[in-house]
Amino acid sequence: xxxxxxxxxxxxxxxxxxxxxxxxxxxxxxxxxxxxxxxxxxxxxxxxxxxxxxxxxxxxxxxxxxxxxxxxxxxxxxxxxxxxxxxxxxxxxxxxxxxxxxxxxxxxxxxxx
Numbered sequence: 001x002x003x004x005x006x007x008x009x010x011x012x013x014x015x016x017x018x019x020x021x022x023x024x025x026x027x028x029x030x031x032x033x034x035x036x037x038x039x040x041x042x043x044x045x046x047x048x049x050x051x052x053x054x055x056x057x058x059x060x061x062x063x064x065x066x067x068x069x070x071x072x073x074x075x076x077x078x079x080x081x082x083x084x085x086x087x088x089x090x091x092x093x094x095x096x097x098x099x100x101x102x103x104x105x106x107x108x109x110x111x112x113x
Contacts, residue, residue: 007043007097021072025064028072028102037105038076042069048098050087071103078104082109 009015010029020040021099031039039042042065048054055063066083073081086093 005095005097007041007095008047008068010060011043011045018076021106023068025061026068028068031101035101036107036108038073038078038081038103039078040069040072041075042100044088044098049096050093050098051055052087053084054098063102065098069100073104074101076104078102080104080108082108083110 017027017101019027019029021042024045026042026044028040028042028112031041044061044065045063046058048058048061051062066110067082067085081102084101084103085098086101
């Protein structure tokens, strides 16, 4: 079971966000500590701790999150962008509710971090 995270509070409306997209399966909003001119988080409404916690029944939802990430990037006018999913604290995950970072608006070096 996923702990009550800041994203759960955002989904319930307890904490406001700058939403850029919403549907019955996910919510996309601007990151409060952006790492680039555009930094949007796409989160599922279903509580999934991380990508490593996803199960086969989540397949359609996971695909939907990526399609929404691309839609948001287009909506934000990004020709080039990066999507990032951190799984686990060692990979940089700080909120344990699955989320896709959509980052762009500047040149992004590789490797990151």
